[in-house]
Amino acid sequence: MSGRCVARLEDETGSVALAMSPDHRWLYAGHPRHGRVGIIEVSSLQQRGTLATGGHPAQIAFDGAGHALIANAAGWLDILPVGGLELAPRGV
Numbered sequence: 001m002s003g004r005c006v007a008r009l010e011d012e013t014g015s016v017a018l019a020m021s022p023d024h025r026w027l028y029a030g031h032p033r034h035g036r037v038g039i040i041e042v043s044s045l046q047q048r049g050t051l052a053t054g055g056h057p058a059q060i061a062f063d064g065a066g067h068a069l070i071a072n073a074a075g076w077l078d079i080l081p082v083g084g085l086e087l088a089p090r091g092v
Contacts, residue, residue: 006045007045012040022066035057054072055072067081
């Protein structure tokens, strides 16, 4: 490892919560200031969409049943299926 930056994702500025999907295909990036979670395809390092969670998504984890668990600093927990997520277009 060289420690050299291989990519910079400008759409992901302000990410504080990061979690890799169990199949290692997707990186979830929480954006508390924008009330959304960016979904990044790991193989291409491109954002493929966003999940509008509202509030302030602060922590992201996955359970063994195929769900993304998104803890919200505003006081709730979103439980979303990982497979078949309908993503908003980039930049929404």
